[in-house]
Amino acid sequence: MHDAFAWDRRRTFFPGLRWFSLTGTWRIMQPGRNLSSSRSRLCSVFLLSLGALPALAEGAQSTPSILAPASTPAHEIYGLSLFVLLITGSIFAVVAGLLAYVIVKFRARGPDAEHEPPQIYGSTQVELAWTVIPVLIVVVLFLTTARIIFAIQDAPEPKSALEVTVIGHQFWWEFRYPKLNIVTANELHIPASTREAPEPTYLHLLSADVDHSFWVPQLAGKTDLIPNHPNEMWLDPSTPGLYVGQCAQFCGIEHAKMLIRVYVDTPQQFDAWVRNQQRLGVDDSTVAAGRQVFESQACVNCHTIVGTPAHGTFGPDLTHLMSRATIAAGAAANTPENLRAWIHDPGTFKPGALMPAMQLTDQQTDEVVAYLATLH
């Protein structure tokens, strides 16, 4: 249970926190999810107002809201954010109330407006009060924050963890599973991690060119992918499903279309997906013409199809292209029509994408699309 272990470590690292808990001001030292729920109760009034937020946006489609956490780091942050919101909200209520009172009460009105009001130059006691109170608030906020920083950032990697290397490219994501010998793109598959069988995913973040940032709000905060500066983050979602996100650091012309799809699979689904990904590229003789076009054109310079001479690494691995729901880093659905349009001119969906228009004849395009469509 890596969770509990992480909490233990924090306890020794930050002794001040323990003292703080003894004052009874704040409960600490509980696994994340319980902590969050206790905070949720504490801050139910905020929950109510904020819960209405996604409804403001049209329908609950696939909005990557940070208010719908589905993984421990996101939960921890959510709980912390409600606590901070409670404090800042109270400050707002007090100060804005004072301001409103002053505006209404001390407006110049009536004939008396001609006389100057009594002049007051200051008051040491009052100044002292509104210095000391903010200092105390800062102490509370800082200790609470530091605890969550250490909890998330320094959580040790358990043996059962799945390791994935994420490489940011202009403008797509490469996902490598070194222990499983899988390379894929843009759609990350990870197993659900339950309390009984924890299998968190540790992402090692690298960049092939410029800075990017991996952000799937429901699963965790973002972490940047910086060349020459390897980073790490972890996720442990328990509910299977699709979680969306996108690049959060401006990385060039098509930064907007560098979308991420994370599929959280049940263990069975994940095993099936892994087995499929580990197969060689399908070799279907009915589409030999398309394969021939693919292998004789520049396609092979950038793309890999395992089991064929295509070994390029500049673009996404296409060995199991059809196992993905989208192409062009989420810019379009993975349909034969879209593939055709993409090969004809990538600028259709993504002006500025680094793949060139391949200048194939219509027949060649049809054949290549037919070939790609067999790569399940």
Next chain:
Amino acid sequence: MADQTLPIPGSVTATPSRDAALLEWLHSWVVTVDHKRLGILYVVYAIFFLLVAGAEALAMRIQLAIPNNHFLSPELYNEFFTMHGTTMVFLVGMTFIFGFGNYLVPLMIGARDMAFPRLNAFSFWMTAFGGVLLYFSFIGGFGLYGMGAAPDVSWWAYAPLTAKAFSPGHNTDYWALSLIVMGFGTLGAAINTLATAFSMRCRGMTLFRMPLFVWLMVVTSGLTLITITPLTAAQIMLTIDRYLGGHFFDTQAGGSATVWMHFFWIFGHPEVYVLILPAFGIASEVIPVFSRKAIFGYPVMVAASVGIAFVSVSVWAHHMFTIGMTSVSNSFFVLSTMMVGIPTGIKIFNWIATMWGGKIRFATPMLFATGFLFQFLIAGLTGIMLSVAPWDWQLHNSYFVIAHFHYTLTGSFVFCIFAAIYYWYPKVTGRMLCENLGKWHFWLFLVGFHLTFDTMHFVGILGMPRSIYTYEADRGWGTLNMIISAGGLIQGIAVLIFAWNLIHSYLHGKQAGNDPWDAWTLEWSTPSPPPAYNFADDPVVRSRRPLWDIKHPNDPDWKYEQ
């Protein structure tokens, strides 16, 4: 033309022709070393670029109003958001503060000019030409497709996107060079302000009798010296990388992307304080006059300002919580950032205490100052939220951040600038701005502002990152973005009303007289507009409110001030 000689300025020859008179007028503005004229040049320049950068923002808002829109191409969108940020910070923000500083600091401390008038002119023209250089990139730069292209690497221009390999045209060079040029101008202005405030004060004007605006300009100028320097250094390093084969930020040759971030943000964060501190100064002049009370806790206000400046140079890496710093460094920057809230909170309480027990007149300057107080309170609180590093891991680079810094830079800084323009316009031009148009401007701008930037918080919480030129319909951000854009349009209309008010009132406004607001600082003792020499006799002051002492001889301030 051939037989016409250029008139020598100041010569008393026969009446010159119309053209010659115009030329002479133009010439007098170009060669001027008068702090008031330079101040006006700065402010007019800033207003012009406020309109330009506002238009860029509106174009971006049209593009984002609906999902998958094609109003702007991705290239143009990226250029616009880069130019919007760069323009607003360097050509609008910095020029506004040094414009007001130039005009007001000598008048407020009873001096006849800045300490170095020629340096002053040099500083302005460096800034002006830097801006021209930046905007020339729309014609002179070229992007990937051999067409005119402005910088498109975002205003924080993270390496290595700015390296030759990823930004092959000349647009990034225009960006870097224009910031170097403007940086020298800014440094000159800051040095000049410091020298003026420290050595040009009139008799009796001790440091602790300086108006708070002057104090804040002093603090800002000191901060400018600290922050513009690393920015200029970084731009020079970037230029060396791009042209002389350097590898400071060239990650492909072992350079460091994070070093750029440190250089940029150790400039970039104090920079927002460079902008907001003079805005505090403006609020500290306007709020007492319209509340009819002395500023509450003057020494504490000064100490808080200096405190903010000190703390602000230790917080830069809160822009970098997501780059994978150690948990200890993250915690350090959490603490230092939260500490900014203490002196800032003190200031807000002091302004409210100044209003408390007063007789508040809500003329347009006070309306804007009150709007500032409300928005700055929220900006400070969202700042606290962003300082909570784990929460920042979610909010960083989302629209929540955009909302936060527009609350500080628009909701606070620009509101104070508007307050300042309504407040000092009568002094500068001799005419009042129209109060009716001013109220329309204020209310429309306020409504538009809140529609736009309140909503941005929510769309950020729903996961919308910044710098994206479009988004998918299924993300559920469409309606909120439409509201944001509508608010933008309303703000645009308000700014046009403001621009019209400036022009209309200059020609037809009510005569202002010396002291239309019944104010207390020295500039209001001069005629409006003040003569070139400012004061016929050197003023002598005995308190922080010299005009109060004159107006209330039986109850002067110097009897009570500590």
